[in-house]
Amino acid sequence: MTKATVYVTYKESILDPQGQAVQKAASKLGYDKVYKIRIGKYFEIEGTGSAEELKTQVEALSNELLANPNMETYRVEVQD
Amino acid sequence: MTKATVYVTYKESILDPQGQAVQKAASKLGYDKVYKIRIGKYFEIEGTGSAEELKTQVEALSNELLANPNMETYRVEVQD
Numbered sequence: 001m002t003k004a005t006v007y008v009t010y011k012e013s014i015l016d017p018q019g020q021a022v023q024k025a026a027s028k029l030g031y032d033k034v035y036k037i038r039i040g041k042y043f044e045i046e047g048t049g050s051a052e053e054l055k056t057q058v059e060a061l062s063n064e065l066l067a068n069p070n071m072e073t074y075r076v077e078v079q080d
Numbered sequence: 081m082t083k084a085t086v087y088v089t090y091k092e093s094i095l096d097p098q099g100q101a102v103q104k105a106a107s108k109l110g111y112d113k114v115y116k117i118r119i120g121k122y123f124e125i126e127g128t129g130s131a132e133e134l135k136t137q138v139e140a141l142s143n144e145l146l147a148n149p150n151m152e153t154y155r156v157e158v159q160d
Contacts, residue, residue: 065106
């Protein structure tokens with residue numbers, strides 16, 4: 001069994017209203033050390049085959065399904 | 081500026097219908113190496129103060145706001 005992790009986040013240029021809302025709530029709750037929050041998606045994937053084979057498929061899957069290329073960027077990590 | 085990352089995922093015992101839906105779509109699209117997908121939330125946090133101070137606040141924030149303790153677990157990483 002091979003494991004991969006995909007991190008999907010908004011591109012820097014894209015506004016993140018959800019992150020801003022959480023950040024405002026955090027400061028209202030008194031968390032004064034926190035000044036910026038950006039929220040993304042996180043996929044834990046289990047697969048078969050070699051790390052190389054899984055990485056290739058997960059990269060293609062991220063491009064096609066997991067991330068919206070217009071607004072989001074993704075990063076794939078594979079653990080042996 | 082100090083950076084922290086929070087990973088929020090469902091507890092193992094909790095059903096993840098969204099992850100199952102994405103996994104079914106992946107297999108329909110021909111990604112045969114992928115057999116299990118679990119989806120979580122991912123927070124990129126920028127803050128002030130030392131790594132220790134920010135970690136303490138982000139742990140408390142995760143417990144109070146970012147994760148639902150009944151269904152989710154969280155992990156905090158701080159980068160100096």
